[in-house]
Amino acid sequence: MPTSHLVAAMNEELAAAGHGLVGNGDLLRGVLAGCGDCIKILDLDGRLQFMSEGGKRVMEVEDFEALKGCPWPDFWAGEGNLQAIAALEEARAGRTARFRNAANTAKGTPRFWDVQVSPIFGSDGKPSHFLSISRDITDESKALQVLRENTERQQFLTQELTHRVKNTLTTVIALANQTFRGEVHREARAVYISRIKTLSDAYNVLTESSWSHGLVGHIVESALAPYRAGEDRFSIRGPDYAVKPNQALTLALALNELATNSMKYGSLSVPDGRVDIVWSADTECVFQFEWREAGGPPVTAPTQSGFGSRVIKSLLAEDFRGHVEHLFEPGGVICVLRVPKDVAIAN
Numbered sequence: 001m002p003t004s005h006l007v008a009a010m011n012e013e014l015a016a017a018g019h020g021l022v023g024n025g026d027l028l029r030g031v032l033a034g035c036g037d038c039i040k041i042l043d044l045d046g047r048l049q050f051m052s053e054g055g056k057r058v059m060e061v062e063d064f065e066a067l068k069g070c071p072w073p074d075f076w077a078g079e080g081n082l083q084a085i086a087a088l089e090e091a092r093a094g095r096t097a098r099f100r101n102a103a104n105t106a107k108g109t110p111r112f113w114d115v116q117v118s119p120i121f122g123s124d125g126k127p128s129h130f131l132s133i134s135r136d137i138t139d140e141s142k143a144l145q146v147l148r149e150n151t152e153r154q155q156f157l158t159q160e161l162t163h164r165v166k167n168t169l170t171t172v173i174a175l176a177n178q179t180f181r182g183e184v185h186r187e188a189r190a191v192y193i194s195r196i197k198t199l200s201d202a203y204n205v206l207t208e209s210s211w212s213h214g215l216v217g218h219i220v221e222s223a224l225a226p227y228r229a230g231e232d233r234f235s236i237r238g239p240d241y242a243v244k245p246n247q248a249l250t251l252a253l254a255l256n257e258l259a260t261n262s263m264k265y266g267s268l269s270v271p272d273g274r275v276d277i278v279w280s281a282d283t284e285c286v287f288q289f290e291w292r293e294a295g296g297p298p299v300t301a302p303t304q305s306g307f308g309s310r311v312i313k314s315l316l317a318e319d320f321r322g323h324v325e326h327l328f329e330p331g332g333v334i335c336v337l338r339v340p341k342d343v344a345i346a347n
Contacts, residue, residue, distance in 0.1 A: 035052060035054040035055075036054055036058060036135075036136070037052075037054065037055065037058070037133050037134060037135045037136075038051065038052065038054070038055030038056075038058050038059050038113075038132075038133070038134040038135075038136075039051070039052035039054070039055050039131070039132075039133050040052070040055060040072070040131075040132040040133075040134070041120070041129055041130070041131060041132075042072050042088075042129060042130040042131075042132055043129060043130075044092065044127065044128070044129070044130070045071075046071055046072050046073055046084075046085075046088045046130070047069050047070065047071055047072065048067055048068055048069065048070050048071075048072050049068065049069075049129070051064055051067070055134070058105075058136055059105050059106055060105040060106050060107040060109060061105075061106045062106070067106070072084060072088075072132065073085045073088065075103050076101060076103050077103070079101060080099075080101035080102060080103060083099040083101055083115075084099075084115075084117075086099075087099060087115065087117040088117065088130065090117065091117045091118060091119045091127060091130045092119070092127060094119050094121075094126075094127060095119070096116060096117065096118040096119075097116070097117045097118075098114070098115065098116045098117075099115055100112070100113065100114050100115065100137070100141075101113065101115070110138075111136055111138050112136075112137055112138045112140075112141035112142075113134045113135065113136060113137065114134070114135045114137045115132065115133070115134045115135075116132070116133045117130055117131070117132050118130070118131045118133075119131075173193050173196050173197075176189060176192055176193060176196075177189065177193075180192070191260065194226070194256060194260065195253065195256060197226075198223055198252050198253055198255075198256040199249060199252070199253065201222045201223065201225070201252070202214070202219060202222060202223070202248055202249050202252035202253075204222065205218045205219055205222050205248065205252075206245050206248055206249075213242035213243060213244060213245070213248075214242065214243055214244075214245060214247070214248030214251075215240060215241065215242055216238060216241045216242075216243060216251070216279055216289070217236075217238060217240065217241075219243075219248050219251055219252050219255075220236055220255060220277060221236070222252065223251075223252040223255035223256055223259070224236075224255060224259055226259075227259045227262075227263060227268065233267075233268060233273065233274055233275060234274070234275050234276075234277060235274065235275070235276045235277065235278075236277045236278075237277075237278050238277075238278055238279035238280060238289075239279075239280065239281075241279060241281070241287065243287070243320075244319075246319050247319050247320055250311070250315050250316055250319040250320075251289070251316065253311050253315070254311050254312045254315075254316045254335075255291075257308035257309075257311050257312055258291050258312065258333070258335060259275075260308070261308065261333070262275060262293055262296070262333065265296075265297070265299060266293045266296045266297075266299055266332060266333050267293035267294060267295050267296030267332050267333075268293075268296070269296060269297065270295070270296050270297060272295045273293065273294070273295040273296035273332075274293070274294050274295050275291065275292070275293050275294075276290070276291075276292045276293075276294065277289075277290065277291055277292075278290050283341075284338075284340070284341065285322075285338045285339055285340060285341065286339050286340065286341050286342075287320070287322070287337075287338075287339040288336070288337065288338050288339070289336070289337040290334070290335070290336045290337075291333070291334065291335040291336075292332065292333075292334050293331075293332030293333045293334070294331060294332050295332070296332055298330045298331075299328050299329070299330065299332060299333055300328055301328040302328075309326070312324065312326050312335060313326050316337055317337070320337060320339050321339065322337055322338050322339035322340065323337070323338050323340075324336070324337050324338075325338075
C-alpha cells in the first residue's frame with residue numbers, strides 16, 4: 001500500500017478515536033517519549049538524524065547533538081557492525097531488515113538489542129530515509145544465556161554420570177564372570193549378564209534425552225536388539241510416547257525377561273514363532289502396552305515365581321502405577337500393562 005494511503009488510513013482511525021488527534025504534535029511527542037524502544041531516523045548514508053525521547057532514555061543519551069550525524073553502524077562492533085551495514089543495504093533496496101546483537105549505551109552500559117531497519121519512502125516512491133527501531137532485550141538475552149549454560153552443564157553431568165554408571169556395570173559383569181565360574185553356573189551367569197547389559201542399553205536411550213524421559217519405541221528396539229538376529233520375528237508398532245526414566249528402565253528389564261523366556265520356552269524357540277508388540281492410549285488408559293506371542297509350542301504357567309516374574313508383574317505395575325496381566329495361554333504368552341487415565345506419566 002502506498003505511504004499516502006497508509007497515512008490517510010491512520011488519520012481516519014485517529015479521527016474516529018477522538019477529536020483533535022489528527023496532526024496533533026503533542027500526541028506524536030507523547031508516543032515517542034513513552035515508547036521504551038529507541039526510535040531513530042537515519043539518512044541514506046546511515047548517519048543518525050533523530051532519536052526519540054524514549055530512545056534517548058534507554059540509550060542513556062544526555063546530549064543528542066554530540067551524536068547527530070554520526071554513522072549509525074559505528075555504534076556496533078565486530079559482527080554487529082557488519083549486520084548493521086547489511087541492514088542498511090536491505091533498507092536501500094526497499095526491504096526491512098532485522099538482527100540481534102550487543103552494543104553499549106552512550107554511557108558505556110552493555111546492552112543487547114533486537115533491531116529493525118526499514119525504508120521511509122519519499123513522494124517518488126524511493127527510500128528517502130531509514131527508520132531504525134532498537135528494543136532492549138538484555139534481560140531476555142541473559143536469561144537465554146543462563147538457560148544455555150545450565151543445559152550444557154546438565155548434559156555434561158548426565159554424560160559423566162552415565163559414563164560412570166556404565167563403568168560400574170562393566171565392573172559388575174567382570175565380577176560376575178570371576179565369581180560364577182565354571183559350566184555349572186553358565187546359564188545363570190548368562191541370564192545375569194543379559195540383565196545388566198539391558199540396563200546399560202537403557203541408560204544409553206535415557207542419555208539421549210538427558211534423563212528427562214525415554215521414548216517407548218527406542219526402549220523396545222534397544223531391549224530386543226540381542227534377540228532379533230536379523231530375523232523379522234517381531235511386529236512392533238505404537239506412537240511416539242515418552243515415559244519416566246525409572247519406567248523406561250523397568251520396561252527394558254521386563255522386555256528382556258519376556259524375550260529370554262520366549263527364546264527358551266515360547267514362540268522365539270521355534271522358527272515360525274512371532275511376537276506382536278503394540279502400545280497405545282485410549283479413552284480408558286493413558287498408556288497400554290501389550291506383548292503377545294504366537295506360533296510357538298504350547299505353554300504352561302511356571303510352578304515357581306522367579307526374578308523375571310517379579311519384574312514383569314510387580315515392578316512394572318508399581319513403577320507405572322498400573323495393572324499387569326501375565327497370562328500363559330496355550331497359544332502363547334500374553335503380557336498386558338494398563339495404566340489408567342488418572343495416572344500421570346512423562347508423556
